[in-house]
Amino acid sequence: MNNQDQALIFELSTPGRIGYSLPEMDVPELDLTSLLPEEYLRDEEPSLPEVSELDIMRHYTALSRRNHGVDSGFYPLGSCTMKYNPKMNENVARYNGFVHIHPLQDESSVQGALELLYDLQQHLKEITGMDEVTLQPAAGAHGEWTGLMLIRAFHEANGDINRTKVIVPDSAHGTNPASATIAGFETITVKSDEKGLVDLEDLRRVIGEDTAALMLTNPNTLGLFEENILEMAEIVHNAGGKLYYDGANLNAVLSKARPGDMGFDVVHLNLHKTFTGPHGGGGPGSGPVGVKVDLIPFLPKPVIEKQGSEYVLDYNRPQSIGRVKPYYGNFGINVRAYTYIRSMGPDGLKAVTENAVLNANYMMRRLAEYYDLPFDKHCKHEFVLSGRRQKKLGVRTLDIAKRLLDFGYHPPTIYFPLNVEECIMIEPTETESKETLDAFIEAMIQIAKEAEENPEIVQEAPHTTVVSRLDETTAARKPILKYQKAE
Amino acid sequence: MQHRYLPMTENDKQAMLEAIGVSSVDELFSDIPEKVRFKGEYNIKPAKSETSLMKELAKLAGRNADLKTNASFLGAGVYDHYIPVIVDHVLSRSEFYTAYTPYQPEISQGELQAIFEFQTMICELTGMDVANSSMYDGGTALAEAAMLSAGHTKRSTIIVSNAVHPEARDVLKTYAKGQHLRVVEAPVKDGITDAEALKNLMNDDVAAVIIQYPNFFGRIEPLKDFEEMIHQYKALFVASSNPLSLGILTPPGKFGADIVVGDAQPFGIPTAFGGPHCGYFAVTNKLMRKVPGRLVGQTKDEQGRRGFVLTLQAREQHIRRDKATSNICSNQALNALAASVAMTALGKSGVREMAAANIQKAHYSKSAFKQAGFEIVNEGPSFNEFIIKLKKPVKEVNRKLLEKGIIGGYDLGRDYPELYNHMLIAVTEQRTKEEIDTFVKEVGDLHE
Numbered sequence: 001m002n003n004q005d006q007a008l009i010f011e012l013s014t015p016g017r018i019g020y021s022l023p024e025m026d027v028p029e030l031d032l033t034s035l036l037p038e039e040y041l042r043d044e045e046p047s048l049p050e051v052s053e054l055d056i057m058r059h060y061t062a063l064s065r066r067n068h069g070v071d072s073g074f075y076p077l078g079s080c081t082m083k084y085n086p087k088m089n090e091n092v093a094r095y096n097g098f099v100h101i102h103p104l105q106d107e108s109s110v111q112g113a114l115e116l117l118y119d120l121q122q123h124l125k126e127i128t129g130m131d132e133v134t135l136q137p138a139a140g141a142h143g144e145w146t147g148l149m150l151i152r153a154f155h156e157a158n159g160d161i162n163r164t165k166v167i168v169p170d171s172a173h174g175t176n177p178a179s180a181t182i183a184g185f186e187t188i189t190v191k192s193d194e195k196g197l198v199d200l201e202d203l204r205r206v207i208g209e210d211t212a213a214l215m216l217t218n219p220n221t222l223g224l225f226e227e228n229i230l231e232m233a234e235i236v237h238n239a240g241g242k243l244y245y246d247g248a249n250l251n252a253v254l255s256k257a258r259p260g261d262m263g264f265d266v267v268h269l270n271l272h273k274t275f276t277g278p279h280g281g282g283g284p285g286s287g288p289v290g291v292k293v294d295l296i297p298f299l300p301k302p303v304i305e306k307q308g309s310e311y312v313l314d315y316n317r318p319q320s321i322g323r324v325k326p327y328y329g330n331f332g333i334n335v336r337a338y339t340y341i342r343s344m345g346p347d348g349l350k351a352v353t354e355n356a357v358l359n360a361n362y363m364m365r366r367l368a369e370y371y372d373l374p375f376d377k378h379c380k381h382e383f384v385l386s387g388r389r390q391k392k393l394g395v396r397t398l399d400i401a402k403r404l405l406d407f408g409y410h411p412p413t414i415y416f417p418l419n420v421e422e423c424i425m426i427e428p429t430e431t432e433s434k435e436t437l438d439a440f441i442e443a444m445i446q447i448a449k450e451a452e453e454n455p456e457i458v459q460e461a462p463h464t465t466v467v468s469r470l471d472e473t474t475a476a477r478k479p480i481l482k483y484q485k486a487e
Numbered sequence: 488m489q490h491r492y493l494p495m496t497e498n499d500k501q502a503m504l505e506a507i508g509v510s511s512v513d514e515l516f517s518d519i520p521e522k523v524r525f526k527g528e529y530n531i532k533p534a535k536s537e538t539s540l541m542k543e544l545a546k547l548a549g550r551n552a553d554l555k556t557n558a559s560f561l562g563a564g565v566y567d568h569y570i571p572v573i574v575d576h577v578l579s580r581s582e583f584y585t586a587y588t589p590y591q592p593e594i595s596q597g598e599l600q601a602i603f604e605f606q607t608m609i610c611e612l613t614g615m616d617v618a619n620s621s622m623y624d625g626g627t628a629l630a631e632a633a634m635l636s637a638g639h640t641k642r643s644t645i646i647v648s649n650a651v652h653p654e655a656r657d658v659l660k661t662y663a664k665g666q667h668l669r670v671v672e673a674p675v676k677d678g679i680t681d682a683e684a685l686k687n688l689m690n691d692d693v694a695a696v697i698i699q700y701p702n703f704f705g706r707i708e709p710l711k712d713f714e715e716m717i718h719q720y721k722a723l724f725v726a727s728s729n730p731l732s733l734g735i736l737t738p739p740g741k742f743g744a745d746i747v748v749g750d751a752q753p754f755g756i757p758t759a760f761g762g763p764h765c766g767y768f769a770v771t772n773k774l775m776r777k778v779p780g781r782l783v784g785q786t787k788d789e790q791g792r793r794g795f796v797l798t799l800q801a802r803e804q805h806i807r808r809d810k811a812t813s814n815i816c817s818n819q820a821l822n823a824l825a826a827s828v829a830m831t832a833l834g835k836s837g838v839r840e841m842a843a844a845n846i847q848k849a850h851y852s853k854s855a856f857k858q859a860g861f862e863i864v865n866e867g868p869s870f871n872e873f874i875i876k877l878k879k880p881v882k883e884v885n886r887k888l889l890e891k892g893i894i895g896g897y898d899l900g901r902d903y904p905e906l907y908n909h910m911l912i913a914v915t916e917q918r919t920k921e922e923i924d925t926f927v928k929e930v931g932d933l934h935e
Contacts, residue, residue: 057573069586088540480785
């Protein structure tokens with residue numbers, strides 16, 4: 001990485017330069033004032049940059065060099081499944097017949113696209129053990145909200161209108177309670193026990209006639225499989241509630257356990273995690289939702305169906321919750337996920353989970369000597385450590401994360417889940433080699449030693465990045481959210 | 488098994504199992520109860536090699552009529568526009584597309600700065616003070632604007648013009664159910680929102696009035712006429728806007744809009760069968776702390792160097808959980824980057840020139856249809872879309888047009904029963920005079 005301040009594109013602007021080549025204006029041009037009322041004609045041009053094509057390419061190349069992606073180096077960000085993004089997917093998603101088709105074209109002219117979506121649904125049904133899948137939600141959180149709206153519609157259709165509460169574990173992703181609120185529910189928290197699993201006693205205490213659903217991630221955010229899942233399903237179902245599966249951690253159980261077989265009624269998947277749609281610097285994702293048969297009537301419309309040899313969009317769904325997104329979801333990401341699934345096949349997907357879990361357990365055992373391991377049992381695809389031992393030496397988990405930057409790594413997820421002190425959550429994924437894991441482990445060991453012998457070097461990290469720690473307090477107190485020309 | 492995406496060899500695995508202290512990988516799954524354990528393999532299609540899978544999928548793609556082989560006059564919210572070639576070259580930098588949300592600012596300055604620039608450009612175009620880092624799409628951005636308004640005003644009625652995109656209205660209604668909001672649709676008269684009727688709908692429970700500009704029929708709504716009426720009732724004024732049109736139209740911010748949302752798809756983002764596109768969300772300073780989603784702010788590092796961070800995170804789900812302003816987590820960052828690159832390439836003069844070209848070519852098409860004896864329905868000031876009335880069902884005409892390499896316009900009868908046989912035609916800068924003339928002639932021939 002270079003060490004120079006990177007100018008904003010606006011600061012590189014020079015009046016008169018251009019970076020575009022518009023199609024020829026081959027129709028007669030009229031005076032715009034004759035076509036539009038004057039007060040609707042903009043009187044001040046937007047201050048957009050004026051730069052040449054090379055200026056643009058250099059600017060964004062410079063920015064890219066100030067950014068760390070999976071292709072730059074190891075990225076063990078827990079709960080985010082930062083695996084390799086296959087290049088083939090990128091090529092396929094750019095085929096003209098996929099990238100340059102319009103969502104409102106006649107169905108007969110997009111049969112290839114509909115077939116792909118339909119077949120992706122079939123694959124996801126088998127993978128999750130659910131009865132039907134919608135590909136409409138744009139991201140995981142969007143899928144959560146969609147799933148909860150389905151549950152809501154189900155209860156309402158049964159005249160069960162007093163189910164106003166959604167239960168989430170204290171270790172849940174923040175999106176779970178947020179999605180519950182947007183879907184109009186009140187969130188109730190259920191505690192974890194000393195083993196890191198949902199406390200069944202507490203679940204029995206909070207569940208009741210007002211319970212709409214229990215949202216669960218399995219394995220949970222500690223990377224532990226909820227062993228009592230069948231008992232939990234029974235508790236929830238006996239109370240008349242529905243069981244919701246947050247698919248953020250599906251990478252841990254491909255071919256090992258299916259949400260549908262565990263008793264889940266609704267599932268969302270994060271295709272950008274388990275199924276390699278790239279994370280894109282924050283998105284786009286794709287968050288398909290799978291349901292059991294009793295929830296099918298409520299699925300968002302349209303539903304993609306096969307009639308004979310033809311694929312159609314079915315809008316005639318009187319009980320549907322309606323649309324959750326214009327058109328049919330993030331098609332481009334769905335194409336990538338489909339390409340990936342077809343590249344792996346059934347044995348490949350099985351190997352994905354086996355390697356992901358092997359990698360996580362290997363790292364966990366090798367690091368257990370140097371960092372506190374709050375839950376000493378086999379993990380699934382990720383695990384958590386606690387930095388409380390280092391905290392006593394004055395070195396916080398944040399410092400450890402920042403020190404990892406000096407070694408060229410993206411740090412793990414930190415301070416999440418909330419029920420572990422000074423939490424460090426590591427997810428290596430299956431696409432990393434043993435050499436990569438070993439090098440990262442060595443770095444973590446060295447940092448643990450530094451915390452004891454030379455804490456300043458950790459506390460003052462990072463030392464090698466283009467900027468050092470940034471003042472986030474001032475950023476929030478006096479927000480500067482856009483470029484303003486210096487006076 | 489060995490696969491090109493999976494580096495572990497048998498030797499690696501053995502060494503790792505030993506370090507863990509187990510004899511097989513299966514042991515690591517012993518915590519999964521026997522009853523729920525999946526035995527065997529998924530019943531899905533077997534793996535294919537790179538070559539044969541690419542061939543199969545190319546064939547599948549080939550079964551779709553694409554906008555590069557056919558001349559498209561279809562818009563209705565998604566448009567075939569000029570995408571500077573450079574856009575995809577920037578997007579293909581894998582430092583951008585293989586990264587995630589910039590949680591670690593020291594190694595994410597590239598993404599953070601690019602988003603900061605995006606926020607600035609959206610503010611410039613919309614005439615607003617603050618823009619976020621992106622939403623899923625224009626439709627969900629509109630629904631989020633309604634929820635923000637309801638929360639801010641503590642009211643529960645949302646008025647949405649019937650000239651707002653029908654699918655966006657559908658999404659709004661789904662969100663409204665969850666939030667117990669009442670959605671009232673304001674009627675349209677002569678192609679624009681009926682101001683009189685809107686006035687009659689206003690009351691003290693109205694949280695927001697949503698107007699699309701240009702509207703779904705391509706018409707330029709007289710925003711000025713609505714502002715006073717909306718603010719008189721202390722409701723928020725929400726405009727949903729095609730950002731390309733704002734290269735030439737007076738921005739909604741100038742007309743007193745409180746929230747401006749829309750989709751940045753016209754800037755560098757392919758139609759892609761409807762997604763991923765890129766919602767944007769812009770507000771006045773007053774509403775800054777109620778914005779959904781990520782915001783990037785400028786700050787300094789310990790040495791005083793300029794840098795960028797995610798900021799005002801106390802609004803967001805990972806901090807506030809059930810009290811967050813929205814549940815959005817992942818957004819459309821890569822598409823926001825595409826839009827940024829396109830807005831940068833077009834720049835100050837290009838955005839205006841491209842917007843003007845849309846008006847000119849659409850106007851030329853309108854005149855050509857009139858000359859061919861068609862009625863332009865509800866004619867008035869418009870951007871790049873207008874309506875013609877056919878004697879036959881639009882679907883039928885479109886199927887015939889496709890045989891001639893033309894993707895016809897949108898069938899308005901799908902959403903507006905009274906507009907059966909009405910076609911909404913979009914003409915962007917991409918269409919040549921020759922394509923337009925052919926289109927008019929072919930529709931004319933089918934009309935007979």
